[in-house]
Amino acid sequence: xxxxxxxxxxxxxxxxxxxxxCTYTDSSSTYLYWYKQEPGAGLQLxxxxxxxxxxxxxxxxxxxxxxxxxxxxxxxxxTQTGDSAIYFCAExxxxxxxxxxxxxxxxxxx
Amino acid sequence: DAxxxxxxxxxxxxxxxxxxxxxxxxxxxDRMYWYRQDPGLGLQLxxxxxxxxxxxxxxxxxxxxxxxxxxxKFSLSLESAIPNQTALYFCATSDPGQNTDTQYFxxxxxxxxx
Numbered sequence: 556x557x558x559x560x561x562x563x564x565x566x567x568x569x570x571x572x573x574x575x576x577c578t579y580t581d582s583s584s585t586y587l588y589w590y591k592q593e594p595g596a597g598l599q600l601x602x603x604x605x606x607x608x609x610x611x612x613x614x615x616x617x618x619x620x621x622x623x624x625x626x627x628x629x630x631x632x633x634t635q636t637g638d639s640a641i642y643f644c645a646e647x648x649x650x651x652x653x654x655x656x657x658x659x660x661x662x663x664x665x
Numbered sequence: 666d667a668x669x670x671x672x673x674x675x676x677x678x679x680x681x682x683x684x685x686x687x688x689x690x691x692x693x694x695d696r697m698y699w700y701r702q703d704p705g706l707g708l709q710l711x712x713x714x715x716x717x718x719x720x721x722x723x724x725x726x727x728x729x730x731x732x733x734x735x736x737x738k739f740s741l742s743l744e745s746a747i748p749n750q751t752a753l754y755f756c757a758t759s760d761p762g763q764n765t766d767t768q769y770f771x772x773x774x775x776x777x778x779x
Contacts, residue, residue, distance in 0.1 A: 563705060586765050597669075597755055597770035598708075643707065647766040657707040
């Protein structure tokens with residue numbers, strides 16, 4: 556079945572780059588997403604990438620997609636304390652539903 | 666004002682009680698979803714509705730029921746709450762008219778079943 560996997564934790568120093576990785580199984584996914592969840596809040600869409608793209612950049616965020624390996628990554632440049640949150644990748648499961656990963660908790664320390 | 670609202674934001678209840686969680690949206694979206702979030706498990710889909718007359722079970726619908734009272738309202742009920750239903754519950758909406766399947770989430774309801 557469809558499955559989306561992420562590592563659970565990532566800890567980085569303020570100012571460094573963060574790279575959050577995700578693997579998925581459904582090769583028919585049209586879009587892949589990154590959502591951010593801040594403490595006590597719901598998920599907010601951070602960015603998404605169309606499946607026929609390799610890369611998408613949006614300010615400090617860079618999304619890389621390797622379709623062959625079914626690997627998605629989110630790079631946050633110049634990570635700030637305000638970036639501390641849980642990051643979820645998700646794929647569109649081909650049935651108008653999203654399949655979410657387990658989430659990666661990013662901790663940024665000074 | 667928030668586009669997707671959930672009430673209550675926090676609820677503590679006892680085993681066996683009936684609980685209703687409510688979700689309202691002002692986005693005009695046809696599609697609505699209920700998820701639960703448990704640490705280390707991500708989000709699991711409970712039920713989803715593509716319009717007022719279309720309701721579908723998700724991955725973990727046992728022990729839950731839903732009601733789509735109107736386009737803007739989608740309620741989740743626990744008929745007889747049990748402790749392993751303690752979780753964070755999220756409602757979400759999406760618009761099939763968009764090219765993407767982006768979902769928009771409410772702030773969540775934290776439910777504790779004692």
